[in-house]
Amino acid sequence: MSIELIVLDVDGTLTDGKITYTQNGDEVKSFSVKDGLAIASWVKLGKQVAIITGRTSKIVERRAKELGIVHFHQGIHNKREVLEEILKELDLTMDNVASAGDDLNDYSMLVASKLSYVPADASVHVQKIASEVLSAKGGDAAIREMIEKLIVLENLEDEYLALWQ
Secondary structure, eight states, rough: OOOOOOOOTTTTTSOOOOEEEOOOEEEEOOOOOHHHHHHHHHTTOOEEEEEOOOOEEEEHHHHHHTOOOOOOEESOOOOHHHHHHHHHHHHHOOOGEEEEESSSHHHHHHHHSSSEEOOTTTTTHHHOOOOOEOSSOTTTTTHHHOOOOOHHHTTOHHHHHHTTT
16 A cells, blocks of 8 residues: 555744744744745655644745645644545545644644654654654654655665656
8 A cells, every 4th residue: 555645734844843932923834945845745655645724824825825835734732633534535544544643733644644653743642653753853854765665665766766857
């Protein structure tokens, strides 16, 4: 079975986990363009991407739209439950899933997925159950590292590189 869906947490995974508020109360988050390019490439290969996050943010909604992420869920307490709903919709199983998260609220999703990746600065508790601890920290191209590992694992290197030739 191949990996058809990657599921991503946001804070601490796609970002460095910091939330900054301006004097006006606006929220600020930073995303890696390297992660974005890898996510967009994964989608161009005909694969699926989902974001399942515990917080709610217009900034994250905007980033998901920019990257063409259709399966976007915010304010989620039980991430595994939402993942199971997505799998039903796509007619996939957990054997088709690689997930990435950094903290305890990602635990159930990570443990259920066929492959699970955590950034280098993830909670030690999720590091223990992850398929792999990435060398990059959250928000510092950890998701690019994950996707490039999946590209090799799935034997998609030629197709991946052809997207940019």
